[in-house]
Amino acid sequence: MSSALPTHSAVYEKLHHKSQGSWTKQVYVPIPGAQNRRLRILAPNMPSWRQIQGKLPKPMGRKRTLLLICFACTAMVMTVMLFSKKVGTPEWPDAWPGDPPTLVFRREDLQNIFRWEIASGHYPSRRSIPKMIGLTEPPFNPALPAKQRNLPPSRYRPPPTLVTPNTDTDTLGVGSKRVYLDIQSFPPSVAYPPRPVPGSVADMDLVMKHCDFSENKYVRDCLEVLRLGGGLDNGQRSRRGKMDDWKYIYMEEANGTIQIPTSTEEEEDEYPYPVRRPLAPDEIDAEEDPDAGLTKKRGVDWDPQLTLPPPIQHTPSAALPTPCDPDNPRLFHMFWTGPFTDKPYLALLSFLYTQNTGIHLDDWPETATVCRPEFWLWINPGPAAAATTTSALSDMFEQLKISPWAAPFLHPRFKDVIKFKLWNTTEQLDGVSEIKDEWRILQDSLFNSGGYVISVKHEEESSGNETSTKKTDDDLINRTGSTSASAYDRLSVILSDMARFVLCHRFGGIYLDADTILLRDWEELWGWKGAFAYRWSRLEKYNTAVLRMNRGSALGSFLFRTALKNGLDFHPMTVSRYIADAYLDGLLLRLPDALFDSAWLNTEYYQRDRPPQPYFTEFADFFDTPQQNSAAPQALGFNGFFKGAYSYHFHNFWWKPFDLIRNWPDLGSKFAVGERMARAALAGKNLTFNAALAEDDEELVEEETVASDKRDLDWASVMKRTFESYIRGERPNMYGEWVKFP
Structure with a gap:
């Protein structure tokens, strides 16, 4: 059962297996025209082949070269024949390459999701909205500063179609002005970097400019921009000259309530942001398909139209009455199963060492200008598939009290910033309004990773004549924690894939995998109100080891409804498909892994000509x-x-x-x-x-x-x-x- 997980599963990624057998090995070949990239191919493992040759009879050994050539040709022919067959299930036509589609929402819903997120200030980016979304009117964006644009009046522009416009759509900034900060330490306080400015925001467009692997940006160079622009150089800069291009942290000026401009046809010639009238019914071509270009998931109906709450009012931090934005709670979430070890212990210590928790003060002042973050550690007390007992909460705290690694964080000094929470799968899924009435249909297949389901059956349902299989299954199902590569708690990993989306959608905040340590204050990341994860190394996919989502967002509603129709699969590769099939990449920003996973590219043989410090090859x-x-x-x-x-x-x-x-x-x-x-x-x-x-x-x-x-x-x-x-x-x-x- 454990070996049947897909090869791209997070289980295998975290185990960092070398995907090579004894007869083959991985070889990385330079790609012409692609600087610092390598093509990974399987080649014969020559020591193994020499062992075969040594065992061949002498006459055979003299012809080993000819035999190897024949063997290689045969292998190539068999490979071509194998991949020429229809290896997928018969229900998927050959016209659909790769993975089957996952989309269950119409274009109108995708448009509404984009409009809601933009109006709520969750799109503080200048990235264009993909043309496949089909917006014919540029939406007003309160998270972008106003910028004059000279657009021709509508009578000089071609009318919009019902299907899609011809180009991507830009949003129209109507928000506060941005002031980019020069963050430095000044004498005599130059031994340590200054704390980030409360309410500051990281401009992710600039971060992508300097750090995007797709644009051949190096992790080493990205980290230099991040530390200099963030003031971490402690006044020890070696660079000379103006560094305005590396200033990626800004403050929004407080300008009161943002007024969304309106216009009429007569005003369009004077106002640079024209509002296009909707098409009249007789102007719509009945033969046009409103969902043209979208590929629906096979075998399911379109999901009913999403019912979304009113958008959230975007307010600059400088205009908030208190340092904390109630719509943007500063919560770090982490999920843990099994005995408490040194791994969550170090994650919590790194939180105390880097974040502005106030434990360096006698008491947290009522007049503080900083929003104090909290760390919520969610604990699943037993095996991932086990039901929660009525005494689970008290039992959890009793176990924490006697755990050497957990007990220190029960000290009263940390009670306001570190909180232990009991995870209850049933309670959590019932708390997600989008799926609470339907998720039980899939309760026997909740452990779904990349489309592979680990079925958890009750003891009375198990067959008595499958003793060895049952023993193996029980070991997998009842495991709590990972003690080695061979005794790996796969169910907890799969459960955590779902838990992170549940926690962020229900409570807001940022989810962190338990194999993470914090390295700096995240103030400006909290200020950027968009959702994000980070890039899966060289692939244009998501890794959700770090996940930021807004509470009760339209994006979250989309993800849960889509996941429900796809077996509640929250593996990061599957989530990447949900987002890509719906053209919603801009709403879940794929940040460069340099920000959270700086060694990953080096471990996969990329950028080794100019690695960051330290240089990890694995x-x-x-x-x-x-x-x-x-x-x-x-x-x-x-x-x-x-x-x-x-x-x-x-x-x-x-x-x-x-x-x-x-x-x-x-x-x-x-x-x-x-x-x-x-x-x-x-x-x-x-x-x-x-x-x-x-x-x-x-x-x-x-x-x-x-x-x-x-x-x-x-x-x-x-x-x-x-x-x-x-x-x-x-x-x-x-x-x-x-x-x-x-």
Whole structure:
């Protein structure tokens, strides 16, 4: 069952498998005309072929060259014959290349989705709306500054058609003026970068300009723009000259309520933003198909027209009565299943080290000008397929209390910024209005990854004569957490694919995979109100390891209704198809992976001629830094780790400790109980919480010396120790702020 998952599944991506057998190997061949790109092909693995040749009789061995040529020709012929056959299911005609279509909404619904998102300020971009959406009138965009445009009056323009216009459609900015910021540290405070300006916004159009892999932009260059434009250089700039082109962070001026202009036919000659009259019924060609060019999902009817709430009023942060926008809550979401380990532990520490949580203050001031973010860690207490019990919430907190890795975050100092939430699949799906009345039809196939369904049956439904299969299935279904590459909790990964969309649509905010650590303040990302994920390495697909969506948005409604008609499949590759089939790419921006996953391209043999710092050729380098590069972690520290990126995604490795030598929470005397329990467990002792509470450190732990530590520390160890030393009060955070405990 586990081996039948599709090859593009997130399970395999996170395992970082090498897709090569013993008789073949991957070879990367330069592509003419495509700088720094490689074509990946399978070639014979010569050591394996030599083993065969060595076993051949001598006369045969002398003809090995001819035999290899014959074998290669035969393989090519068989390959051509194989792919010339109809390998898909018979219901899909050959005229539809690739994956079958997923679209269930008509063009009118897609237009309404675009209009709603734009009117709500969720499209602060100058990107054009695809012509296939069919908008014949440029919509007013309150998230873009007003800009004069000289358009000819409507009588000089060809009339719109019912199907689609001839070109893409631009939105018309009617919003506040943007002031781009020069963010720097000034003497004498130059040791640490300044916090981002409250309410600032990242211009994603400029980020794409400097970072888009499709435009041959390097991750290294992107990170330089991000750190200089974000003021992370701490006044240590080596560049000279004006850097206005690298200023990607701006503030919207407060200009009160935005007034959407209107016009009449007589005013069109004077007003640069004409409003085109809708076509009269007798002007519409009845033979034109309003959905021409759209390919509906086979075998289903068009979904009923979406009923959307009124658009949200876009208000610049400077005009808000409070620092926090109620329509844009600053919530980080993370999903976790199984025993609490060092992975969510480090994610939470990185949140405290980088975000403006206020733990460096005695109390959060009522007059604060900053919106305080929160981190909601959603915990599924048992196996992903198990039902939630009535005592699940209390049991969850009891387990957190005795967990060495989780207990520190129950300290009162963190109660306002870190909150543990109980995940209940039934409750969460019932909370999504778009699917609450229909999702139970698919309850036996909820674990759907890339179209492959892992069926979860009740014990009484299982066949008694399939003992070995049942044992394997039970191991997969009852697994909690991943202890190795072979014992991987696949159901939890699949459940998390759906959970991230549920949480963002219900509550708003940003979802982070648990194999993520934060590297800088996300203030300007919160300011950009559009939805986003990031690019799947070299592919023009989404990776939803980071996902931003607005609460109750039209885009969210589209995704849930579409997913319902496609088996509730939320695998990122499938979501990429939902978005592409509907031409809604602009509403879920595909940000460059340099912002959140800076090593990914290097691990796939791209941009190795000019890699970023640090240079990882595989994700395992984070945990086991190669010896020739092992001086960098200690010499450069946190500031030398993909500086400029917002986060780092280490792609799984749940079973790999961050710090093998000190594999326990090292947070100082305030959290000594958890440390004692973890140390005792490593020593093979079973120390209960109450016993650890009464233990004396001197009796339990031998005196440590620096000689017992690992000589060359890996990047993962350095990052863990950096975050822990901040909580111990031995160093400030990345912005020079010292933690305070009451």
